[in-house]
Amino acid sequence: MQEPLQITFRGFPHSDAVEQKIREKATKLEQFFDRIIHCKVIVEAEHHHKHQGNLYHVRIDLQVPNKTLVVSREHHDRHAHEDVYVSIRDAFKAAMRQLEDYSRVMRGDTKRHQSQEAAE
Numbered sequence: 001m002q003e004p005l006q007i008t009f010r011g012f013p014h015s016d017a018v019e020q021k022i023r024e025k026a027t028k029l030e031q032f033f034d035r036i037i038h039c040k041v042i043v044e045a046e047h048h049h050k051h052q053g054n055l056y057h058v059r060i061d062l063q064v065p066n067k068t069l070v071v072s073r074e075h076h077d078r079h080a081h082e083d084v085y086v087s088i089r090d091a092f093k094a095a096m097r098q099l100e101d102y103s104r105v106m107r108g109d110t111k112r113h114q115s116q117e118a119a120e
Contacts, residue, residue: 001030003038003063011045012054018043018084025092029062033099038063041091043084056084058091062099065106069098 005026007019022041030036039062046055060071071094081087 001036006040008042055081056087058087060091060095071095
């Protein structure tokens with residue numbers, strides 16, 4: 001990355017272990033796609049519910065050449081996201097899928113539709 005990784009915690013105290021996990025996941029993204037300019041990760045603990053624990057929301061903003069990729073999902077109905085590590089894993093999986101799609105477009109490896117082929 002051309003700029004340092006930026007990590008923000010909201011609604012709960014800073015955790016070295018959580019930060020380390022985010023850094024590991026960001027390094028894997030960078031190994032897959034080395035043209036990432038900037039990565040910003042926000043980990044937020046949603047309000048406490050009576051029937052379930054805190055739910056975690058992870059937002060990832062990736063600045064790549066000519067585009068910003070954003071991963072941001074609400075998980076109010078998923079008990080798995082009561083675990084911050086599961087939330088981080090799922091967010092980085094989604095970021096990896098977006099990077100894969102973006103890199104395919106950059107290489108020109110997108111599928112052609114039949115209507116495009118018939119027109120030629």
